[in-house]
Amino acid sequence: MENPQQSPVKVDPGFSNLVQTSASLNVNACFQCRKCTNGCPVTFVMDIYPDQVIRLVLLGQKERVLECSTIWVCSACETCTTRCPNEVDIAGTMDALKAIAVQEGIKIPQPKTYAFHKAFLDDVRKRGRMFEGRLMQSYLVNSGELFRKLADGSIKEEISLGWNMLKRGRLPLFSKGIKAKKEIKKILE
Amino acid sequence: MKVSYYPGCSLESSARDYQESIEGVCNRLGIVLAELEDWNCCGATAGHSLNHRASIELPGRNLVLAEKAGMDLVAPCPLCFNRLKSAEKALLSQETGTYRYTLRGKTKIWDLADFMAQEGILERIGSKVSNPLAGIKPVCYYGCMSSRPPRITDAENCENPMSMDKILMRLGAEPIDWAHKTDCCGASHVVDRPDMVFKMVGKLYHRALEVEANCIVVSCQMCQANLDIYQDKIGEQMGKAVYLPIIYFTELVGLAMKERQVETWLSRHFVDPLKFLGDRGLLA
Numbered sequence: 001m002e003n004p005q006q007s008p009v010k011v012d013p014g015f016s017n018l019v020q021t022s023a024s025l026n027v028n029a030c031f032q033c034r035k036c037t038n039g040c041p042v043t044f045v046m047d048i049y050p051d052q053v054i055r056l057v058l059l060g061q062k063e064r065v066l067e068c069s070t071i072w073v074c075s076a077c078e079t080c081t082t083r084c085p086n087e088v089d090i091a092g093t094m095d096a097l098k099a100i101a102v103q104e105g106i107k108i109p110q111p112k113t114y115a116f117h118k119a120f121l122d123d124v125r126k127r128g129r130m131f132e133g134r135l136m137q138s139y140l141v142n143s144g145e146l147f148r149k150l151a152d153g154s155i156k157e158e159i160s161l162g163w164n165m166l167k168r169g170r171l172p173l174f175s176k177g178i179k180a181k182k183e184i185k186k187i188l189e
Numbered sequence: 190m191k192v193s194y195y196p197g198c199s200l201e202s203s204a205r206d207y208q209e210s211i212e213g214v215c216n217r218l219g220i221v222l223a224e225l226e227d228w229n230c231c232g233a234t235a236g237h238s239l240n241h242r243a244s245i246e247l248p249g250r251n252l253v254l255a256e257k258a259g260m261d262l263v264a265p266c267p268l269c270f271n272r273l274k275s276a277e278k279a280l281l282s283q284e285t286g287t288y289r290y291t292l293r294g295k296t297k298i299w300d301l302a303d304f305m306a307q308e309g310i311l312e313r314i315g316s317k318v319s320n321p322l323a324g325i326k327p328v329c330y331y332g333c334m335s336s337r338p339p340r341i342t343d344a345e346n347c348e349n350p351m352s353m354d355k356i357l358m359r360l361g362a363e364p365i366d367w368a369h370k371t372d373c374c375g376a377s378h379v380v381d382r383p384d385m386v387f388k389m390v391g392k393l394y395h396r397a398l399e400v401e402a403n404c405i406v407v408s409c410q411m412c413q414a415n416l417d418i419y420q421d422k423i424g425e426q427m428g429k430a431v432y433l434p435i436i437y438f439t440e441l442v443g444l445a446m447k448e449r450q451v452e453t454w455l456s457r458h459f460v461d462p463l464k465f466l467g468d469r470g471l472l473a
Contacts, residue, residue, distance in 0.1 A: 041373045045385050073382065076234055077373035078337035082347060087340075098238050112381035120235035124247070128229040130198040139380060161418070168457040170203045179227050180250075187246045187289070 011060040019057050019100070025093045029086035030054045036080035036090045046070040047109075050080050050090050057093065066101040070094070072110035115143035125188045128178035133171055136162075192299075193258045194222035195251055195273065197266035198230050204266075204410035206457040210439040211265055211301065213448045218313050222263070225254045231272035234377050242288070248276035249290040256296050265301040267334035267409045268376075273298050274341045300335040300342075302408040302438060306352035314359050317446045321361030324469040325441070328367045328402040329353040330393065330416070332409040336371050347371065353406055353438045360445040364406070369396045374415045387423050390415050394423065394431050404434040404465060406441060413437060417459045434462035444471060 012018075016027055030051070037049040047069045048056070056065045065071070071094045080090035101108060108114045119139040123130050140146040140158070149155040165171040178184070200208040215222050228251050237244035252273060255262040264270040280292045304310070329350075336347040344350065348371065354364045372393060375386030393416065397405055407413045417435040424431035435458065443451045444466065452472065455462045466472050 041389060042375075042385065044388070045382070073378070073385065075373050075375055075378055075385075076237065077333040077376075079333070079373070082336075082338040095237050095241065099241065102239060110381070113378070116377065116381045117235035117238050120233065121239060121243070124230045124232065124236075129201070130230045130233070132199065132202045136380075143381070164459070165203060168459075170205050170457055172202050176201065178229055180229065183250065184229050184247070187243050187250070188240070 009061060010063055012062040013060045015060045015062045016058050019093060019096050025089045025096060026087055027054055027057055027093055030058065030084075030088050031086060033085060035083050035085065036088075039079045039083050041077060041079065042073055042075050045073045050074075050094075053097070054088060054090060054093065057097075065097055066104065066106045067109065069109045071097045071101070072108065072113045112143045112145065115139060118142065121188060125185055126177075126181075127175055128181050128184040129176065131175035133162075133173065134175065190219060191221040191223060191260060192304075193255045193260045193262045193296075194224050195228055195255070195262060195264045195269060196224065197264065197269040198233075199266060199410045203414060206454045207265060207410050207413070207437050207439065209450065210437055210443050210454045213450050213454075214439050214442045214446070217317065217443075217446055217448060218310065220310070223258065223260065225251060225258065225262075228254060231269045233268055233272065236272070237275075244272065245276045245279045245288055246290060248272040249280050249288060249292075252276055252280065252292055252296060252298075253290050255298075256292060259295075261297045261299060261304075263299045263301055263304050265408070265410075267300060267332055268411065270298065270300045271334040271342060274343070278341055300352075300408070302331070302335065302350075302352040302356070305438075305442070306355045311355060311359050314356065314442060314446075318360055320445050320447050320471060322357070322441060322445050322471060323361055324471070325357075325360075325362035325404065325466075326365055326402055327357065327362060327404045327406040327436070328365050328397045328400060329357065329370060329406050329438075330397075330412060331370045332407070332412040333371060333373050333376075335408065353408055356438055357406060357441065360441055362441065365400050365402050367396060367400045367402070369393060374412045376411050376415070379415050379419075383419075386415055387419060387426060390419070391423050391427050394420075394427065394433060397433060398431070402433070404436055404462070406436050406438050408438055420460045432460065432465075434458065434460050434465045436462050447473065 034051045037051045074094040078091050116139050123135045232244050232247040281294050331350045336344045339347040357364045375389040379386040413435050440454050
């Protein structure tokens with residue numbers, strides 16, 4: 001059996017600088033107090049903790065951070081960024097890492113989360129505003145959830161939710177696009 | 190009093206109850222909401238997750254529109270508010286040419302609950318209360334985005350916001366202090382990781398019941414949806430029957446002022462607030 005302690009770790013010494021330049025994230029100021037992790041409401045679904053993500057960025061362990069679930073299950077509640085004594089923008093770092101992971105074609109461990117974000121931006125690109133009815137349809141198709149839900153019968157729940165929203169007047173059938181669609185398209189190129 | 194208004198995408202559909210109650214209440218209070226002409230989506234979580242530039246420029250365009258309109262800008266959706274504030278900070282501190290928009294920094298951006306909790310407006314609300322909300326013992330649940338991080342939101346007290354508590358006290362309700370005002374509900378993960386959100390919302394119910402709240406009052410439509418729509422299911426997972434109506438603060442302002450449309454707004458919820466309010470003799 002492979003001993004993980006002996007398996008080679010690929011190190012990219014310039015990685016923290018790459019992450020740093022995406023926005024003013026200040027990752028180099030981390031002194032590992034773990035306040036971010038202690039206040040994080042979603043550690044229960046994380047594979048590595050927020051302080052570890054920052055540490056691995058500093059150590060240049062690019063693959064481990066780009067392949068982890070943590071950056072995708074982060075709910076962007078900003079508790080970590082708010083409480084960090086050194087003003088490291090931890091939540092912002094999670095975003096920068098997601099963007100790099102997508103750019104580099106990394107296999108994303110939370111494909112449904114990515115599918116949702118992507119469907120959302122595609123929708124905004126088309127109309128300039130997000131239209132919930134359409135967004136849910138394209139998410140279900142693009143994430144493969146439609147097939148799964150058809151196969152196991154849980155599509156009934158989606159239909160019932162849609163019906164209940166419609167009944168309450170909370171699901172308009174037509175969207176309002178905006179006039180400046182071209183400008184929005186350019187922003188989202 | 191006239192302000193620019195940025196409703197955001199959800200208020201055009203799933204948060205129609207929020208939108209209608211804001212319109213109704215502002216109308217009664219003499220606040221004119223001038224919707225920004227041809228506003229666009231702020232990009233929300235998807236924007237800042239995948240495309241940093243767009244996460245500044247999408248709300249940035251709206252800020253340019255607001256600067257042209259020349260009035261304060263009010264946003265009811267806390268995530269929209271947060272993205273507008275993020276864009277404001279980024280655009281004002283950018284090196285020339287980083288982003289496609291520039292700002293002069295003349296527009297004050299308001300979270301709706303903070304806007305309504307200004308002393309002048311509180312007084313106006315107080316003077317119109319004809320149906321004091323006795324027996325309403327809510328916890329106010331603010332969620333994340335109107336508070337954090339304070340260097341973006343300029344929140345006075347990001348761990349203990351008071352805007353909704355102050356408004357509800359004027360209405361004669363008895364808001365209960367609790368330590369979970371700004372805890373996260375999991376937000377849009379309800380779509381791709383409902384398991385996560387159910388657990389987080391379950392914790393909130395548990396904490397609200399622990400302090401003997403009889404409803405939860407919110408200012409965020411994402412929080413409202415997550416706490417309202419799946420309550421039966423989450424209660425089942427917790428192994429207890431939960432009945433906690435999830436009410437927008439603006440709906441309660443309307444109720445206390447005997448606004449005629451209140452029951453229409455409230456009838457759009459999943460957890461029926463009408464029974465709860467009727468039992469306390471608060472419906473006409």
